Amino acid sequence: MRILLTEDDTSMGEATRRALRSQGWAVDWIEQGEALVPAARHEQYDLIVLDVGLSGIDGFEALRRLRALQISVPVLMLTARDSVEDRVRGLETGADDYLVKPFAMPELIARVRALSRRALAHASNELKLGSLRMDLGAKRAFIGDAPLQLSAREWGVLAYLLSQAGKVVSKEQILSALVGWDEGPSSNAIEVYVSRLRAKIGEAGVTIRSIRGFGYLVEDESGNA
């Protein structure tokens, strides 16, 4: 899961990012409300954690701009006051849930988990191509009916490639889907994962083509995505 954190307080932001990353989630952290829409248009986030009290435009305004563009990613708002007005305003602006500061990190994690589960239940829970199938909810992959064993990194790479089937994706895009902006494996590691995946999915009628100078393209044997 890839999360965008919007928080202008440095120590709060660091603590929140650490807590979210401890769950294996990729976290990008921005500090200004103005940066929310550009970031959300640039990357596909699964969830946004949005502080209400930001310098510049506040969290409500940032959220209003996001929803005005029909960007429907789930948003968990962090409010400093437990006021009914704030809560109503947040929900009316298009927040999916809210958490009152100060909160305990385990509670934040539980809210994020619950919210992403809810969002997943609405979205398709499966990626399919050829006879390859990834059940994202159960975290299980199959070729036909046969289970396919994947490491966590292989899972992440393959899920991203399948989600972008028919499009050329760069190693950098794969990397950024796996982890946050400032950590993680090298692009050489991506080549290793891709070659392992090719060996594992050879029977599935799915090809990961190398596009020299650009990256990879996933398609089935008839060239469909």
Ligand code: CA
């Ligand atoms: Ca703040």
